[in-house]
Amino acid sequence: xxxxxxxxxxxxxxxxxxxxxxxxxxxxxxxxxxxxxxxxxxxxxxxxxxxxxxxxxxxxxxxxxx
Numbered sequence: 001x002x003x004x005x006x007x008x009x010x011x012x013x014x015x016x017x018x019x020x021x022x023x024x025x026x027x028x029x030x031x032x033x034x035x036x037x038x039x040x041x042x043x044x045x046x047x048x049x050x051x052x053x054x055x056x057x058x059x060x061x062x063x064x065x066x
Contacts, residue, residue, distance in 0.1 A: 011026075012026065012054045013054055013055070013056050013057055014054070014055070014056040015027060015028060015053070015054055016028070016029065016030060016032070016033035016051065016052070016053050016054075017050075017051070017052050017053070017054055018033055018036045018037055018040060018049055018050070018051045019049065019050045019051075020040050020044050020047055020048075020049035020050070021044050021047055025040070033051060037049055037051055
């Protein structure tokens with residue numbers, strides 16, 4: 001599987017990413033990502049997909065620590 005640097009790839013910024021079987025699928029929102037996830041888990045029953053959101057370049061991420 002080829003190595004992909006998601007944070008430096010402009011085409012993935014601001015999108016949900018689902019990865020399985022060495023392939024990458026993109027969705028604009030969580031609802032689309034869920035549909036892709038469900039379809040791929042049926043197509044590849046013995047593999048575990050990875051799903052994540054790649055923030056846009058100027059997105060501020062806050063972490064709450066207690």
